[in-house]
Amino acid sequence: MTTPTGITAGPRLIAYYGRVSTSLQEDQKTIDNQWMELNELAEKLYGKDGYIVVRKYADEGWSGDILARPYLDQLRQDARAGLWDIVFIYDPDRLARRYSYQELVLDELREAGKEVHFKTRQAPKDPMEKILYGVHGLFSEYERMKIAERFRIGKLRKARSGHIVLSDALYGYTLVRKQGKPADADFIETHYIINEVEARVVRMIFDWVGNHKLSLRKIVRRLQELGIRPRKSKRGVWNTSTLSSMLRNETHIGKGHYGASYATVPKKPFKKERYQKVRKTSRQMKPKEEWIIIPTPALLEGEEGKALFERVQRQLRDNYETSKRNKKNHYLLAERLRCSCGCTRTGEGPQKGKYLYYRCSNRVKNHPLPPTCFEKGISVPIADEKIWGKLTQLMSSKELILQQVERWATQNKNEAKTSLVNTDTLRKEISKLKKQETRYDEAYGKGVFTLAKLQELVKPVKDKVAELESQIVQDRSADKGQGDNSTLLPSEVEMLKPSNPRLLNDLSFEQKREIVLDVIDGIVGVPGKLTVSGFIPVMLVSPYQYDFSFRHEGSSITTYVKLKTSDRYCRTPERRKVHPF
Ligand SMILES: [Zn+2]
Secondary structure (H helix, E strand, O other): OOOOOOOOOOOEEEEEEEEEOOOOOHHHHHHHHHHHHHHHHHHHHHOOOOEEEEEEEEEEOOOOOOOOOHHHHHHHHHHHHOOOOEEEEOOHHHHOOOHHHHHHHHHHHHHOOOEEEEOOOOOOOOHHHHHHHHHHHHHHHHHHHHHHHHHHHHHHHHHHOOOOOOOOOOOOEEEEOOEOOOOOOOOEOOEEEEOHHHHHHHHHHHHHHHHHOOOHHHHHHHHHHHOOOOOOOOOOOOOHHHHHHHHHOHHHHOEEEEOOEEEEOOOOOOOOOOOOOOOOOEEEEOOHHHOEEEEOOOOOOHHHHHHHHHHHHHHHHHHHHHHHHHOOOOOOOOOOEEOOOOOEEEEEOOOOOOOOEEEEOHHHHHOOOOOOOOOOOEEHHHHHHHHHHHHHHHHHOHHHHHHHHHHHHHHHHHHHHHHHHHHHHHHHHHHHHHHHHHHHHHHHHOOOOOHHHHHHHHHHHHHHHHHHHHHHHHHHHHHHHHHHHHOOOHHHHHHOOOOOHHHHHOOOHHHHHHHHHHHEEEEEEEOOEEEEEEOOOOOOOOOOOOOEEEEOOOOOOEEEEOOOOOOHHHOHHHOEEEEEO
16 A cells, blocks of 8 residues: 655655544643654655645544544545645544444545554555455454443442442532452442531522422522622622422432433534534433432431422422413514624513513513623513514515525526536546556456455445445436526516515414524624525525415415425525614
């Protein structure tokens, strides 16, 4: 695989790739160490002046489970662009934790004609070595999983036998770490003891809710006034969600638990980003029957303590019901409206008087500290009417829809151009693969290997060629489709009949809300000025493509609505300021 030194003229162009899974400062050292090791290897292979490091790619804070990493992507792109000839990586593990992912990237680099060198092991030279290498990769993957699994099972066993496995104690408790080894006579398992100073605070909070029916917001303020700080908090003040989970935690009545939740990939990510450092950022609760109960010293003692705990649970449920009742107002712009300060604006029911307002959440967020934004509330009926009015106007204006279609068409043309470039590279790749196939055929002809072996070698090449060819066909038909779209025929312009504004106004609140959520990206607003960004739904009333349709009550007319492209996060060019008003 390696070309012997001295044959090529001039120094070799090389790149380094490194990855550390946390962005902690101490890991900078790890990255530097990786570079040092790679320098050593490069020098050994090519001599001091035999190479030039063109670029170093470092993904810091990225899990090896995820292949979409900014610098790895850059590396793959640069490989295709031919920025360098050889890439040095400390260990295949840095590339990806999973063997199949490693192979994917390695194959791609090989296809781009790049050499890959690892410090920790030799790149495979022949098919036999490749198989060995693969087996090795699978084994280390298995080994890693086994270790993780053993660790998890160990924790589970410990929890099942009633011992604390958490690394940090709940507020109100102190964690005493295990001492000695299980075989020792004086061995002490990890356990909780009551932290008397914090326990007094916890008991006080339970009393406030259970006996005095104080709201959590009031408690937050009281704690702030008393100068009682939570253990960990940047702002140094409590927040209602911490209090709420504290008040629900049965550890306080002697029932600690383990395994109540597990990590998952979020269903509705708060923000959809191109790159994610960790996949499973969300936590899902397990049914309570599956929790492992660990006996803990009760902070709320005896029957009296249990009764207080129950009273608190009832009070929390009541609070929840009340707040749900208060939420019955219709806020058309909820989740889409932001304040000029960047905080969300949420609908607030009538507090004094009969008016509903979208208020900046800065005040709530900073509670109990003073607010830092002083923008006034925006009247809900006025804002809803204005925005909806504007939307219906946009959706019923042929000129505006045409404008949007034209913008869309120009963009598609540009995309078509880029896909032509892709077709070229695909063709080049195909011819390269075909050459490879011929070489295999020749080798077979010379009796280098058996027919079975030939078939085994040629199959992936053939598959790849087929895949690339189908990609070209797809690109071409996509080009055609785009062509049809970009030159709007008069009949097509006619087809884009704007919808009837009256019809749009007769929609139910839920239907309107659905449209708002889909069409509007965000509104930034202060009283008197709302700036909207979103999409104009270009495909309105075309019965060929639609997201949803609705039938006007008491009539046979069906209206088809195509709201927008589904992958809105990926297509920022379509995003535009619609109208400041
Ligand atoms: Zn604000």
